[in-house]
Amino acid sequence: MQLDRILQSQGFGSRKQCRSMIRHGHVAIDDAICEDPFIELNPEGLCFSVDGEPWQYREHAYVMLHKPQGYECSRTPKHHPSIFSLLPDPLVGREVQSVGRLDEDTTGLLLLTDDGQFIHQLTSPKRKVSKVYAVTTKHPVDEALLAALRKGVLLHDEQAPIAAAACEQVDTHLIHLTLLEGKYHQVKRMVAAAGNRVEALRRIAIGGLDLPDDLAEGEWRWLEPTDLERLWQG
């Protein structure tokens, strides 16, 4: 593939912009500046740098973000900054989308990708990929709350009660709640329907993939093949 096309596919701009970047000496391969936009390269595993920043060719982008509070998942946010402002330009340029959404005040694990099929599979109700939330409650957790969430609660606009796939008490005001669906405000609505109230909400796992301890709020990182496999486990 030609170098200008490779850069374009990785989100660095239009072909014209990529050609200009290359010609102006912004792009290096194996630590040597390459000023030929038309050089043919095998993109598989290709490492290059743009303005000294290292990149690796990836057919699709799969990343995780530790979403902080006060960010909207929309590209055109209304009241708060967008999560896309936390990502580097080339990721935004290749039009990654979030896999589902978290509320503005929810923190934790959020996946983003430019692979539409992957989004479809992960969010399909048929696949039943679990999502685990750490839920801080306003009132102390009691057996009635746990029992109601496990048995199922009827939410407004739903035909049948929805039950948690798992629900365990972690502290006086903290539960871990596992859901297999991703309905609008689902955790907040379920906890309210069970007679308590969500004070803070953090997604700590999707499938078998945990939010890593060393990924600070606001930081992102690439998903490696082992991470992608873990998503379908658990």
Ligand code: URA
């Ligand atoms: N459930 C909610 O209520 N909010 C979220 O952000 C995610 C799940």
